[in-house]
Structures are given as C-alpha cells and as structure tokens.
Amino acid sequence: MKKNELMVLLDKYLIDKSEEEKQYTYIKGILIKKHGEKIYDIFNSLVNSENNEEINFEIFKNIFLTIWEEIKCTALSYTALPESATTKFLVSLACALFSEKGKTSLSLIEVIQLLMPSLIFGESPEIHTPKDWRWQSGSASKISTLSFQENCNRTTVVIKFLKTHIISDNGQYIIPLWALNSLGTEEINMLVHNYYFENDPNLPSSISDSEFKRLSTHNSLTKNLIIHYESMQNIAQDKTTLLGQLHLLYNSLFYNSKDGIGTEEIAGSGVEKAIRNFFEYYNKLQKSSPFTLDDKLTESLNKLRNCIGEYLPGERPIGPLETCMLLRKNSLHQAMLGKEVQLAGIGLRETDSKEFIEKLKIEFSTTLDKLNESIETGMIEGYDHLPLTKKLFESCNIKFTGYSFQSLVNLIKDLPEIEIEKILLGNEVHIKNWGKTIKKLENLIILFTELTPTKIETLCKHLLEYLKEYLNKAEYLYFLLTMTNEEMQKVIFKHLINKENLLINEGVEKGLLDLLLPISLLFELTWNQFSEEEKLLILGNKNNPRGNTILHSSVTYPGTLQIVLKYLTPNRMKGNSYFTLNKNLDNLIHLAAPYPESLEMIFNWLPEEEHLNAIKSINIVKNTPLHIAIKNLDSLKIILKRIPLHELKDILFLSNACNETPFGLACENNNLKIILKLFLENDRLDLLKQYNKKTGNIFLEDYAFCNSNKIPLFLNLLPKNQRLDLIKTPFEDGNTFFHIYAHNPAAINYLFEEFPVTQAFTLFTRVIQRTRDTVFHKAVNNPAALKILFDKITCEEYLKILNLSNRYSHSFVEYALKRNFDSFIYIWQRTPKEHMSELIKNIQQDFFEILFQNDQLDQKNTCQKLGEFLISEKIVLPQFIEVLNHQESSKFFELKKAINKQFGDPCDVLYNFTLNRR
Structure with missing residues (x-):
C-alpha cells in the first residue's frame, strides 16, 4: 500500500475519532481515546518513515498481530467496539490491503484473520450445522457467507460480521449470535464453540457460562430472548409462584439496568420487557386466584408499572428520579423482605400455568425471529461485553487511583474479578486510595448493591480494614444487609460480621440480632452463626432496657419465632422456662397474646400441663394473657379453648391494677359473644348483671353502650322470657336500652319490632339521674331516630315533650337548637306554627x-x-x-x-x- 493511500485513511480516521469521544462512559472513553491515539501514531509513523513509498504487506500483518495481542478478549476488541472509529479504520485498512494484492475472490475469513490472527477457522471454513442440533441453517446464516458478494462494501460486511459475533474466552473462536437458535430445542450446554469447522473431540465443545452471558447480553433482543427462555425453564421446573416471578423480575432489574450490563438504550428496552413479562403473569394470576399484597409491596409494583407508562385511574405521573432501576430494584427487595412464605403460597393453577408457558413459547419464538431478521439485515444494536483489563490500563498509561467514588464503582463494574485481584494484590497505594474513596456508609451500601458478590469477595480480601471501619455499628450492618440479596448477605457474614457485633447492645442501641428479628431469613442466617451452647446463653440474656431476651422479642415476628422454637425444645429450657420474665414480668404468653400465629406456636411448643398456669400468670400491672388477648378475636379463641369450663368464670373476672377484667374488656371490644356462648343460656344474664369495678355499672349496660350496632346478636344470646323485661327495666342510673340506643334508628326499630312496648310515653320520658335526659334527649342528634320515637306517642304527648327540660336547657326545643340544627328544623316542621312560635319567643x-x-x-x-x-x-x-x-x-x-x-x-x-x- 502506498503511503498517500494510508494517509487518506488516517485523515478520515482523525475526523471520525474526534466525533465519537463523547459516546462512551468516562473510564472506557479514556481507554478508547488513548488506544486510538496509539493506533494513529503507529500508522502515522509508517507514513512519515524514510522507507519506500510502498509499504510491505508483511509490515501491516505484523502490526495487526501486535494490536490484536494487546486488545484480544478485552473491552477494546473489535466485537466489543464494532462501530468505533478505530475498528472502522482498521477494517477499512485490512480490506484495502487485500484489494492492493489484486485478489478478485476475497474471503471474509481472510480479513477477519488479518484483524484477529488467533482465531481458528479450520482449513476449509464453512458453517457447520449437524443434524443433531435440530436447527436448520436459514436466512440468519447469510451474514456468515464466507466469500464477499460482488460489488458489496467490504468494510460494511466485516463490521456487520463483528456486530453479530462474540469472541470465545480464550480468543480462539468466533461465536455467532444465531447460535441462540439452538435454545428453541436444546439446553444451554448444547451451544458449541466451533460453528465454522467440524468439532475437534480434543477441544471443549460447549460454550462457557461467561460466553453464554455475553451472548445473552449482547443486545435488547438477546436479553429478551433469554428472559423468555429462563421464564420457561423456571415455570417448567414448578417455579410458578409469585415469589419466583418476583425474583425473576428483581434479577432482571439489575441484569438490564444501565448500571448493570449494557448501554442505557439497551437497558431501557430489556427492562421494559422484563416488567411487562412480570405483569402479564401478575394480571393473569389476579384473575385466576385473587390475592392481596401489603401496601409497601403494592406501591413498589405500581411504581414499576408506571415505569413502562401504565397507570391506574387517579395515579400521578412518575417522576424522572423514580424511574431509576437501581432505586426500583432496592425498593422491590425491601418490600419483599419477610413475606417469602406468603408469596411462595401464591401461584397459578396447573391449567393457567400451561397457558402461560405456551404464551412464553410464542413470545420466545417471535423474539428469535426478530433476532434472526436483525442479524440478516445487520440492524443489530449491541456489542460483545468483553472486560477491561489491568494490561489495557497500563498499555494506555492510565492510573488506578484518583477517581471519584462513582467513577471508582464504574471502574470496578467494568473490571472482571481476576483483574481487580491483579490491581490490588500487594499494592498498598491502590488499596489505601480505593479504601479512602469509599469514605462513608452510604457509599458502602451503593458498592454492595451495585457490584456482584464475587467482586465484593475480591474487594474484601484487600479492603477489609476500610470496610469494617465504615460498619462500626450494628445498625449500619443492618442497613447493609437489608439492602442486599441473599447471595451478597452471605458474603457480608463471611467477611464483615463477628459474634460481638451481633449481640452487643449499648444503652438503647440494639444489637444486630435484635435488629434482624423482623426479617426471618436474615435472622436465621445470623442465628446459625452460633453454637448450641451460645444460643442457650443468648436466649437467657436480657439484653434490652425492657428486660426482654431475644426469645421475648421474637414473639412479634412468627417467622423468626419459629426459627428459635425449632431449636429450643422444652427439654433445653430447664432452668430457663417460658416463665423467664422481662422487667414488666411478662412471660412468653403475655407477649404473644396480640399475635395469634405466635400464640398458637408457643402453646403447641409448651407442654400441655403448663398451659393453664401460663394463662393465669399475671404481670407487673396484674394483667393475665387473657386481658391482653381480649382485643384480638383469633388470640382470644386460642386461649379460651385451653381453659377448662370450671376455671373459666374465675379467670374472666380477675382484675388488673386498673380494675379491668377480661370480661369487662370483652364488653368494650365487641368480643363478648364468643365468651357468652361458652356458658349455658340461663347463666349468661347472671354474668352480665355483675358489677364492673372500673365503671360502676353492670357489664350489661357497659356492653350496650359500647356495641349499639350489635344488639340483635347480643339479645339472642339471652333467654327469650327475660328479654322484654331487660329492655324496659332501667339500670341504676336510670338508663334503659332505649336511652342507650336512642341515636341509632336501626336499633330503635329492632327494639320496637321484636319487643312491642306499651306506655311508650312513660318509658321514653324516664330520666337519667345525672343529666335528667329522656330518651328524646338522647335521640336529638339524629332526626331519623326522633321521628321513630315521636311516631310512637300521641299529639298531646308530643307537645308535652317540647317543654321537657334537662340539666342543659329549659325546653326540648332549646336543647335541639343547641345540639342539632337539623333536629330543630324537623321539630319546627312537625309542630303547629303558633305553638312553635310561642316556644321560640319564650327562649x-x-x-x-x-x-x-x-x-x-x-x-x-x-x-x-x-x-x-x-x-x-x-x-x-x-x-x-x-x-x-x-x-x-x-x-x-x-x-x-x-x-x-x-x-x-x-x-x-x-x-x-x-x-x-x-
């Protein structure tokens, strides 16, 4: 090639190179720029040399070999930068060199081997498609035609080839994207290296995990193809639960995120497909088997749905910051914590699952067709995700220190573990600089959430001193653990957690074990760090201001309690029984009383002969577990079924320090019915007529006040022959059922319908001692209730009512005007105007x-x-x-x-x- 021809190519290269410098991320961009400068200098030196005007082909061949040895299997390889200015220049130069040689039938492979001399194609390269692959060579193979077509642009064809292939890990093979066609019928391990010659039995035949990863993350179509493929594999393996699908979605959010693998454009397309796949499953599941999720998880899923432009009526548009996939990934992870058992129990029925698999197969096939079409037309927008290397940095004279934190994270992301090891091993300057760059806990959390567990393992080997410095409190470790996935949590436990910071509680600060109680999976991971003897000591150690042990505190969280009780058989609790009390003198039954699942678990764990003693035990304010459980119907049922009937009455009327009894609390909390049903009908009224020390009323009156909407259910529990007298007979303070329920039209109607009342006027005008209120006064806040009462008396009696006084007013009209204007207007409309006018004027x-x-x-x-x-x-x-x-x-x-x-x-x-x- 003549020097002036090379100079023309170099001039164009300079222009192209200057235009692309802003296209790449900071670190990668520096490498590309430095590498480009080296390439330019190499060939520019040929132009400026004093040798002949003609440059020998062998000189170019040696230069191409040197370049390839430097960039082989790195982020600067041709398949990793198929459309960069440098790649285009070198491809154009290679094609031009063969034209100079006067070849009329130039092979594509010849150009590829000049660019990448280490590649093996065999003596007679051809696409090898054995029948046992069950894949017929189709239109996608045209891109791999081994000879250039007539009148084609050879540079374009070579770049098209580079865009549709990846390099094997050892740099010896070129693997086409269309190899993924085999996934339609074969497993991943059936994908092979050598698509361009007969298989050599002495060489590895199937592609490696890292090669498959690079194939599958090459572009948005390959990403979507693998998402469909993995969904089919998971469902085929019985992973059709909502939990399984949420994990798929969670992994896809990182896999497809801008900070995961690939460019922002590819990430956007890939993550959208992952979210849409999930919601197709989710919506089908809701129709098939309706279920309810908690607010936190629902909100997290709604945000993800908003990210793909789908909104429910009334939802506000999602903000730009909220579409960050790292934020969405972490939010989803947090929302799923502690709900694994519930989510694993939600899944598709078998028929629905089959339909879903068929749908995924169709989507897989459609995506595969689109991929093949893109390969054929060369419209693929992706690249081979090869790594950065220490050697590349050194060859371009780029240092590994002096980066901002985020730049350091980006650098580590782009470096494989083996290269990180090479950079840090024995280099105190690099170790200190990276350690100091992390600076604070927030950055450490970002590091652990954005990097892979294997990379964190590598960093821990060298930066452990600095990482531990930023995790000097239990709550910091808690934040880190809850922000990471299970695989990363194991790395954290292995390198960053010791038994001391698991347990130490200082003042009001909790130890890590206490902090992890709400998250059963993390608690179990932590709990398993201790020996059997240590676990016993922990359970006897009152390590917080309330005097609770870990066992006491775990009752709030059934999943965690189950883990502890699984270890803690009753035999192991000799000398440390359920009677171990906290400062409030609560035992386990007291503490578990508000939590039915935990309460049932503890009763099943305790020997049956201990149940009654546990129920009768009192704490510092003289509450029994029944006092506490009375507010929760499920807990109440659990305790009641363990109390013998002959003991029940005594326990129900045990008073605490505030003179409250379980029976009285049941009256206030609408759970009396379940207790009364345990007694004979004739005994129930006797219980209700006992005095409540706390209020001074009988329990019957207290129940009536607290449960006006439950009167039919309540009265039906009492003997029929006593009900009418009960309704009419006043309590000691003058109240009757009509006084108590006067404000409730439904209750008043029920009383009249079930229990016909004679002498209504006498009954309704009976006054309450303290306030001098009649039934009418009690009903004044509800005009509808007033109407029912007024309709039961005569006109003459009605006019007398209007002059009734009580403690707060001189007449009923005054009282109505003061308490409820609507009732006043109703009275005005019902009363003769002359009479009403006179009443008003007398105010x-x-x-x-x-x-x-x-x-x-x-x-x-x-x-x-x-x-x-x-x-x-x-x-x-x-x-x-x-x-x-x-x-x-x-x-x-x-x-x-x-x-x-x-x-x-x-x-x-x-x-x-x-x-x-x-």
Whole structure:
C-alpha cells in the first residue's frame, strides 16, 4: 500500500475519532481515546518513515498481530467496539490491503484473520450445522457467507460480521449470535464453540457460562430472548409462584439496568420487557386466584408499572428520579423482605400455568425471529461485553487511583474479578486510595448493591480494614444487609460480621440480632452463626432496657419465632422456662397474646400441663394473657379453648391494677359473644348483671353502650322470657336500652319490632339521674331516630315533650337548637306554627348569648343557620337580634345586614317588641 493511500485513511480516521469521544462512559472513553491515539501514531509513523513509498504487506500483518495481542478478549476488541472509529479504520485498512494484492475472490475469513490472527477457522471454513442440533441453517446464516458478494462494501460486511459475533474466552473462536437458535430445542450446554469447522473431540465443545452471558447480553433482543427462555425453564421446573416471578423480575432489574450490563438504550428496552413479562403473569394470576399484597409491596409494583407508562385511574405521573432501576430494584427487595412464605403460597393453577408457558413459547419464538431478521439485515444494536483489563490500563498509561467514588464503582463494574485481584494484590497505594474513596456508609451500601458478590469477595480480601471501619455499628450492618440479596448477605457474614457485633447492645442501641428479628431469613442466617451452647446463653440474656431476651422479642415476628422454637425444645429450657420474665414480668404468653400465629406456636411448643398456669400468670400491672388477648378475636379463641369450663368464670373476672377484667374488656371490644356462648343460656344474664369495678355499672349496660350496632346478636344470646323485661327495666342510673340506643334508628326499630312496648310515653320520658335526659334527649342528634320515637306517642304527648327540660336547657326545643340544627328544623316542621312560635319567643336572651359563644368555639354555624331560617320564615325574634347586634365578629356582618333589611332597624324592632309585651 502506498503511503498517500494510508494517509487518506488516517485523515478520515482523525475526523471520525474526534466525533465519537463523547459516546462512551468516562473510564472506557479514556481507554478508547488513548488506544486510538496509539493506533494513529503507529500508522502515522509508517507514513512519515524514510522507507519506500510502498509499504510491505508483511509490515501491516505484523502490526495487526501486535494490536490484536494487546486488545484480544478485552473491552477494546473489535466485537466489543464494532462501530468505533478505530475498528472502522482498521477494517477499512485490512480490506484495502487485500484489494492492493489484486485478489478478485476475497474471503471474509481472510480479513477477519488479518484483524484477529488467533482465531481458528479450520482449513476449509464453512458453517457447520449437524443434524443433531435440530436447527436448520436459514436466512440468519447469510451474514456468515464466507466469500464477499460482488460489488458489496467490504468494510460494511466485516463490521456487520463483528456486530453479530462474540469472541470465545480464550480468543480462539468466533461465536455467532444465531447460535441462540439452538435454545428453541436444546439446553444451554448444547451451544458449541466451533460453528465454522467440524468439532475437534480434543477441544471443549460447549460454550462457557461467561460466553453464554455475553451472548445473552449482547443486545435488547438477546436479553429478551433469554428472559423468555429462563421464564420457561423456571415455570417448567414448578417455579410458578409469585415469589419466583418476583425474583425473576428483581434479577432482571439489575441484569438490564444501565448500571448493570449494557448501554442505557439497551437497558431501557430489556427492562421494559422484563416488567411487562412480570405483569402479564401478575394480571393473569389476579384473575385466576385473587390475592392481596401489603401496601409497601403494592406501591413498589405500581411504581414499576408506571415505569413502562401504565397507570391506574387517579395515579400521578412518575417522576424522572423514580424511574431509576437501581432505586426500583432496592425498593422491590425491601418490600419483599419477610413475606417469602406468603408469596411462595401464591401461584397459578396447573391449567393457567400451561397457558402461560405456551404464551412464553410464542413470545420466545417471535423474539428469535426478530433476532434472526436483525442479524440478516445487520440492524443489530449491541456489542460483545468483553472486560477491561489491568494490561489495557497500563498499555494506555492510565492510573488506578484518583477517581471519584462513582467513577471508582464504574471502574470496578467494568473490571472482571481476576483483574481487580491483579490491581490490588500487594499494592498498598491502590488499596489505601480505593479504601479512602469509599469514605462513608452510604457509599458502602451503593458498592454492595451495585457490584456482584464475587467482586465484593475480591474487594474484601484487600479492603477489609476500610470496610469494617465504615460498619462500626450494628445498625449500619443492618442497613447493609437489608439492602442486599441473599447471595451478597452471605458474603457480608463471611467477611464483615463477628459474634460481638451481633449481640452487643449499648444503652438503647440494639444489637444486630435484635435488629434482624423482623426479617426471618436474615435472622436465621445470623442465628446459625452460633453454637448450641451460645444460643442457650443468648436466649437467657436480657439484653434490652425492657428486660426482654431475644426469645421475648421474637414473639412479634412468627417467622423468626419459629426459627428459635425449632431449636429450643422444652427439654433445653430447664432452668430457663417460658416463665423467664422481662422487667414488666411478662412471660412468653403475655407477649404473644396480640399475635395469634405466635400464640398458637408457643402453646403447641409448651407442654400441655403448663398451659393453664401460663394463662393465669399475671404481670407487673396484674394483667393475665387473657386481658391482653381480649382485643384480638383469633388470640382470644386460642386461649379460651385451653381453659377448662370450671376455671373459666374465675379467670374472666380477675382484675388488673386498673380494675379491668377480661370480661369487662370483652364488653368494650365487641368480643363478648364468643365468651357468652361458652356458658349455658340461663347463666349468661347472671354474668352480665355483675358489677364492673372500673365503671360502676353492670357489664350489661357497659356492653350496650359500647356495641349499639350489635344488639340483635347480643339479645339472642339471652333467654327469650327475660328479654322484654331487660329492655324496659332501667339500670341504676336510670338508663334503659332505649336511652342507650336512642341515636341509632336501626336499633330503635329492632327494639320496637321484636319487643312491642306499651306506655311508650312513660318509658321514653324516664330520666337519667345525672343529666335528667329522656330518651328524646338522647335521640336529638339524629332526626331519623326522633321521628321513630315521636311516631310512637300521641299529639298531646308530643307537645308535652317540647317543654321537657334537662340539666342543659329549659325546653326540648332549646336543647335541639343547641345540639342539632337539623333536629330543630324537623321539630319546627312537625309542630303547629303558633305553638312553635310561642316556644321560640319564650327562649331567654342568655340562651342566645351562650349559643353565639359556642358558635365561635365549635364552628357549627348554628346562629348563622338560625338567622337565615328566621329571615326565610319571616319570624321576628328580638332576643336573637339583640345578641346578634352586639356581635363584633366579622363572620356575622352579612347576617346583620340581612336581618336589618328584612326586619328594619334593630332598635325599632326591640322597641316595638317591648310595647307589645306591655
């Protein structure tokens, strides 16, 4: 080749190189730039040499060999940068060199072997497709045609070849993307190296894990293909649970993220497909077997659905920061923690699973067709994800120190473990610089969540001193553990956790074991670090301010409690029984009482002969476990079935320090029915008529007050012949059932329908001692309830009601006006106007003064409503106008104007009223 021809290629190379410098990430970009400068200098030196104008082919051949030995199997290889300026220049130069040799029938393989001399193609290269692969060579093989077609652009064809192949780990083979066609019928280990010559039995035949990884992450189509393939494999292996699918999704979020593998564009496409695959499964599962997830996991999944542009009605658009796949991955991981058992129990039925597999097969086949079409047309947008190496950095004179934290993370991501080992091994400068660059816990968490466990293992071997420095508190280790997956957690336990920081509690600070109680999987991993003897000591150690042991604290978390009890057989608890108390004198049954699952677990663990003693035991405030369990129906059932009937009454009426009994608490918490059912019908009323020391009432009255909507269920538990007397007979304070339920129309109707009442007026006007309230006063807040009561009395009796007074008002009309304006209006509409007008005019001025004061405090606006009502009905009420006229608040300004307009000057109104009174 002549020097001037090489100079033309170099000039174009300079232009292309300057345009691409901003396309790559910081570290990779520096390498590409430095490497490009070296390539330019090598060939520019040939142009400027004093030798002949013609440059010998052998010189070029040796240069290509030198370049290849430097970049082989690295991130600068031709398959890793198929469209870079440097690759295009070298390919163009190789094609031009063969043209110079005057070859009319140039083989593609000749050009490839000039660029990559170590590749093996055999003596007569051809695509080898044995029948036992069960894959027929189709259109995808055209890209691998071994001779250039006539009048083609050879540079374009070579680059097309580079874009659709990867290099084997040893740099000896070129593996085509269309090898993935075999996945339609074969396992991964059936994919072979040698697609361009007969298989050599002395060489490894199947591709390695790392080669398959590079094939599958080459571009968005190969990523989607592998997602479908792995989904089919998992489901075929009975992994059709929601937990399994969530793990697939979780792994895909990293696998396809910008900070995982590949460019942002490829990540975007791949992760979208992974999310869509999951929601196809999820939606089908919801229709097939409806289920409910907790708010945290639901929110995390909703955010992921929003990331692919799908929203439920009323959802706000997702913000740019929230679409970060690292954030979404960590959020999903956090939301799944502690729910593994529940999620593993949710899955598709067999028929639905088969349908889902068939759908995945169709999607796999469709994606494979798209991949083959892209290979044939050369429209593939991807590359061979080969690693950076220490040798590359050194050849380009790039240092391994002086990076910002995020740049350091990016560097480590791009380096394979073996290269990280080479960089750090015995190099104190590198170790110290990397260790100091991490600086703080937040960065350490990023490091552990973004890197692979094997890379963290490598870092731990050299940076352990620095990593431990940033994890000097149990809560820091807790944050790190909860932000990472199970594989990474094992690495953390292996290198960063010792038994001391698992247990040490200082003041109010918890040890790591305490912190991990809510997360059963992590707790078990931690728990297994201890010997049998150590576990016993831990369970007897009161290591927090409340005097709880790990055993006490674990009852809140059934999954964790199960782990501890599995180890802790009753025989092992001699001298350290369930009676081990905390500072509140709670035993395990006390603590487990609010948690039915834990309570059942502990009772099943305890010897049966110990059950009654445990239930009768009292803590520092004299609560039995039954006092605590009474609020939870499931817990209550668990304890009640373990109490003999002859002991039950005594236990139900044990008082605590506040004079509360389990029976009284059941009255307050609507769980009395289950207790009464355990007694004979004739004994139930006797229980209810006992006095509650806490309230001074009988339990029957307390229950009625607390459960107005449960009256039918309650009364049906009592003997039929006693129910009517019970309804009518007043309690000691004057209350009857009608007083208690007066505000509830449904309850009042039920009482009237089931228990016909004679002499309603006498019953309804019976007064409560303390307040002098009648049933009507109790019903005043509900006009519907008032109507039911008024309909049960005569007109004459009704008019008497309107004059009834109580402790708070001179008449029932006053009381209604003060308590509920709607009830006042109802009374106005029901009462003859002359009678009502007289009642209103008899209301004293001081009543309205109090009414205005209350209006200022409770914002009921009763006075405003009354003023508007008087205007609409054209009723002159001087007492009201007088008080209104003295109100200084601006809120009554408009009302004053309206009153003045309707009735004239307030002074004239008051003067005329006084004259009329005389």
